[in-house]
Amino acid sequence: MANVTASMVKELREATGAGMMDCKKALVECDGVMDKAVEYLKEKGLSKAAKKASRIAAEGLVRVAAAADSKSAALVEVNSETDFVAKNEEFKDFVATLAQISLNADSVCRESLLEMAYGEEGTVQEVLTAKIAKIGENMNLRRAVKVSGDVVATYVHGGGRIGVAVAANGEESDAVKEALVNVAMQVAAMNPQYVSRDQIAAEELESIRNITIESSLNDPFNLPKPILNELLGRVSEIWSAEDVATLEEKRADKNFNFNYITNFLSEAAVSQLAALAVSEKASIAENKMFKGAVEGRVSKQLKEICLMDQTYVKAADGKQTVSQYLDTVSKNIKIAHVIRYEVGEGLEKKQENFAEEVAKQMK
Secondary structure: OOOOOOOHHHHHHHOOOOOHHHHHHHHHOOOOOOOHHHHHHHHHHHHHHHHHHOOOOOEEEEEEEEOOOOEEEEEEEEEOOOOHHHOOOOHHHHHHHHHHHHHHOOOOOHHHHOOOOOOOOOEEEHHHHHHHHHHOOOOOEEEEEEEEEEEEEEEOOOOEEEEEEEEEEOOHHHHHHHHHHHHHHHHHHOOOOEOOOOOOOOHHHHHHHHHHHHHOOOHHHHHHHHHHHHHHHHHHHHOHHHHHHHHHHHHHHHOOOOHHHHHHHHHHHHHHHHHHHHHHHHHHHHOHHHHHHHHHHHHHHHHHHHEEEEEHOOOOOOOOOOHHHHHOOOOEEEEEEEEEOOOOOOOOOOOOOHHHHHHHHHH
């Protein structure tokens, strides 16, 4: 058997684009003969797969596997270049099998799953590489996770576009299972970032508050009336005579809805008033009414991003929160984990230009 050196592996990798371990294995199998190793990789489809690895894969599927006892579940996302491949039965079966492998493991992440056995066909990484070569598109195992709890519910939306798992501790009953399925549907629809406010770090909460203050100051016509009126009392110093006259005219008109005043002012006047408000940030921020308005806006934002504060989508009165809904089912339910995967979220999408593609084909 030839002695395979790092420089030989590097040379083969640069020539084929295949993975380091695949190159080493090819050289070992071919007794260190470079040309034979190149052919070996081509035959295995590994060289072909490597060339596809740089292509954008932002379509794909999310698959969920749940334990029969409803105490654990696994989610896996595998991406492909096109939605066409994502609808292929072989691709669907592959992703479903990965979800089941993940469920059977003690714990799982992307890296560990790639190294796990895929039946007798090899590792998940090896099978994935072979499928890339066979199907002809780049594919990527993006992420995988397993969650456990006293009760775990799952929900899949859009045929595999979104997958959700909700794990809770506490009472185990059919009513609780049904409630958690409803919560999983809520998560799929509303995409909360946190389970509750307790999960938000103090620094992030302060950042939300600061952004809210800045945005409020830059939208001065929505400031509390006393603050707005104090600022408007000083516009003669910064506004044009025309804008000042318009303001006085509209203020004198008792039938005029002042909420529409910006429609009658110049863009410069609106910007100048915002700049004045920002320059007075220190004093305005200490105003009791302004503080109340800011906290109200922050609370509204938290209700949108925190699951337990969100309005329950099935609420009959349109007001009941998820927390209140769960309390009606059982006071002992405590949600421990919420996982939501959506295909391609945060990934760059491939931009197709049909005219350019036709022109390229004609050449």
